[in-house]
Amino acid sequence: MKRVYVKEEWCLGCHLCEYNCAFANSNERDMVSALKGKPWVSAVQIEESADVCFAVACRHCKEPLCVTACITGALTKAEDGSVRIDRDKCVGCHSCIMMCPYGAVVMDGNHVANKCQLCLTNKFGQPKCVEGCPNGAIVYEER
Amino acid sequence: MRYVLIGNSIACVGAVEGIRANDKEGRITIVGKEKYPVYSRPLISYYLQGKVKERNLFYKTEAFYKDNGCEAMLGTEALSIDASRKTVKLSDGSVVPYDKLLVATGSSPFVPPMNGLEKVAIKHTFYTLDDARALQESVNQNSKVLIIGCGLIGLKCAECLKDLVNKITMVDFAEKILPACLDGKASGMVKLNLEENGIEVLLGTSVKEFEANSATLTNGKEVDFDAVVLAVGVRPNVSLVKDAGGAVGRGIVVDERMRTSLADVYAAGDCVENTDCVFGGCRVLALFPSAFTGGRVAGINMSGGNAANGMDFAVNSTKLFGQSIMTAGCMSGEQLETESTGYKALFVQDNKLKGYIIIDDIERAGIYTALIRNGTDLSTVDFEMLQRKPGLLAFDKEVRQSILGGEV
Numbered sequence: 001m002k003r004v005y006v007k008e009e010w011c012l013g014c015h016l017c018e019y020n021c022a023f024a025n026s027n028e029r030d031m032v033s034a035l036k037g038k039p040w041v042s043a044v045q046i047e048e049s050a051d052v053c054f055a056v057a058c059r060h061c062k063e064p065l066c067v068t069a070c071i072t073g074a075l076t077k078a079e080d081g082s083v084r085i086d087r088d089k090c091v092g093c094h095s096c097i098m099m100c101p102y103g104a105v106v107m108d109g110n111h112v113a114n115k116c117q118l119c120l121t122n123k124f125g126q127p128k129c130v131e132g133c134p135n136g137a138i139v140y141e142e143r
Numbered sequence: 144m145r146y147v148l149i150g151n152s153i154a155c156v157g158a159v160e161g162i163r164a165n166d167k168e169g170r171i172t173i174v175g176k177e178k179y180p181v182y183s184r185p186l187i188s189y190y191l192q193g194k195v196k197e198r199n200l201f202y203k204t205e206a207f208y209k210d211n212g213c214e215a216m217l218g219t220e221a222l223s224i225d226a227s228r229k230t231v232k233l234s235d236g237s238v239v240p241y242d243k244l245l246v247a248t249g250s251s252p253f254v255p256p257m258n259g260l261e262k263v264a265i266k267h268t269f270y271t272l273d274d275a276r277a278l279q280e281s282v283n284q285n286s287k288v289l290i291i292g293c294g295l296i297g298l299k300c301a302e303c304l305k306d307l308v309n310k311i312t313m314v315d316f317a318e319k320i321l322p323a324c325l326d327g328k329a330s331g332m333v334k335l336n337l338e339e340n341g342i343e344v345l346l347g348t349s350v351k352e353f354e355a356n357s358a359t360l361t362n363g364k365e366v367d368f369d370a371v372v373l374a375v376g377v378r379p380n381v382s383l384v385k386d387a388g389g390a391v392g393r394g395i396v397v398d399e400r401m402r403t404s405l406a407d408v409y410a411a412g413d414c415v416e417n418t419d420c421v422f423g424g425c426r427v428l429a430l431f432p433s434a435f436t437g438g439r440v441a442g443i444n445m446s447g448g449n450a451a452n453g454m455d456f457a458v459n460s461t462k463l464f465g466q467s468i469m470t471a472g473c474m475s476g477e478q479l480e481t482e483s484t485g486y487k488a489l490f491v492q493d494n495k496l497k498g499y500i501i502i503d504d505i506e507r508a509g510i511y512t513a514l515i516r517n518g519t520d521l522s523t524v525d526f527e528m529l530q531r532k533p534g535l536l537a538f539d540k541e542v543r544q545s546i547l548g549g550e551v
């Protein structure tokens with residue numbers, strides 16, 4: 001399956017991926033109405049130190065531990081291999097956060113879990129973070 | 144191939160998925176004592192609270208049984224196993240043959256003998272959807288409820304009853320809340336939060352004698368109630384296997400492939416005792432992730448595959464009255480308390496992370512859980528950085544590259 005892969009040597013830590021992610025999953029028409037003056041959450045997170053930075057998002061594991069621990073059935077592995085979340089089912093127990101080895105599940109403002117679904121469930125259909133990355137530091141491809 | 148699965152819950156679902164990964168044709172019969180399609184047991188408290196709608200109680204979609212070619216005999220109990228004839232006798236009088244059998248009977252609430260308990264008219268356990276509904280029907284805004292047991296189930300019960308009743312008192316024999324998972328400090332934080340939410344918590348004491356509407360405690364205190372909830376603990380349902388001559392300890396004894404000592408009989412979930420790879424011994428974990436994973440491993444092996452369940456250990460995460468409580472592994476070795484927006488204690492032994500207790504500051508805690516699971520040598524990571532804030536920055540570039548640049 002196609003996944004988002006990271007090339008940390010190309011990452012400038014500009015955080016555009018985070019803005020794009022929050023926007024793409026907001027259902028708003030443009031980035032300003034999605035983000036300006038509002039609390040927002042991105043499913044991709046930049047980690048940075050003095051000399052390294054890179055983006056982290058769900059790896060869509062072959063055997064996702066988050067799915068095995070989800071007490072509601074909100075997290076599932078779809079036929080296409082992506083790990084999906086039904087946020088209507090999530091009760092915010094954080095079992096997925098406890099299980100994800102990469103720290104790729106985040107909490108939303110309303111305390112339910114949030115994670116990358118590769119933009120397969122929003123109107124964009126493919127990762128907006130990748131499209132918006134000025135340096136190709138994140139790519140969406142088959143490996 | 145004919146598969147029979149006893150117990151229609153989480154381990155059973157894991158097994159169905161495991162079987163169907165290898166065998167799309169074999170016949171699967173599920174025998175479940177409860178009359179409902181598989182629902183998530185931990186959600187019963189959220190359901191009473193009104194936080195989970197009835198349709199969201201169910202762990203799988205309605206189509207699950209049909210899509211996986213399963214015949215579900217719900218509201219039916221398995222009465223006995225004949226391991227030599229390879230048959231199971233059911234409560235409807237039928238006898239079903241199996242080639243491979245899974246026992247996933249879970250556990251049942253344990254009610255210890257208590258003086259005068261028979262005088263109490265309204266008493267409940269809190270384990271099934273029917274338990275939850277019966278409890279809800281028996282209380283109202285004026286009710287006083289006494290909950291015996293400050294384990295996870297008692298706590299979740301208190302949380303969901305808070306807005307449904309007038310007063311809640313919790314009593315536990317132990318000096319701490321969740322003593323197996325929390326240290327004194329974390330337990331104190333949880334207790335404080337309960338008290339701030341109007342719950343009376345009485346620790347280190349137990350009921351000496353019940354009257355119809357009151358209990359005298361061993362510390363001399365008297366508690367009035369209209370209803371009692373018994374949440375002292377659970378015991379694995381082992382009798383089917385035991386009576387058939389299978390090996391049983393505290394739970395059903397299984398090997399790494401989830402085989403019992405009876406040929407072609409597997410077991411998984413709350414009813415088994417597992418090897419806890421962190422704790423280093425055998426114990427009943429009685430946890431959701433262990434049930435699902437154990438069931439899946441059993442299913443894979445029942446259908447001719449090869450899987451081992453070697454990486455099991457205790458993990459628990461819940462939110463209680465807005466407070467996040469997350470624990471993993473065990474509290475052995477040196478305890479490092481780190482700077483935190485809530486509370487965070489990490490347990491390190493032989494330069495490996497063995498466990499943690501976190502209150503509220505749970506962001507990316509799965510990175511800690513992975514250190515425990517993988518037995519990572521802490522000298523290979525920037526552990527100081529990890530203590531402050533879990534992140535992939537603390538790992539070598541090659542490790543990070545394999546995670547973020549490859550398939551995991």
Ligand SMILES: Cc1cc2nc3c(=O)[nH]c(=O)nc-3n(C[C@H](O)[C@H](O)[C@H](O)COP(=O)(O)OP(=O)(O)OC[C@H]3O[C@@H](n4cnc5c(N)ncnc54)[C@H](O)[C@@H]3O)c2cc1C
Pocket residue numbers: 071093149150151152153154155174175176177183184185186187188219220221222247248249250269270271295296299380383411412413414429430431432434458459460461
């Ligand atoms: C209120 C509550 C909150 C919880 N919260 C959490 C949590 O946050 N995290 C966590 O990890 N775990 C939690 N748990 C525990 C979790 O629910 C169990 O670990 C999990 O359900 C175990 O699944 P299982 O398939 O092994 O068995 P069970 O869910 O116990 O199901 C076993 C099924 O087998 C049936 N059965 C038994 N005997 C027979 C028979 N002879 N014939 C036919 N059917 C039979 C039973 O009726 C039952 O339906 C919670 C439990 C409760 C009650």
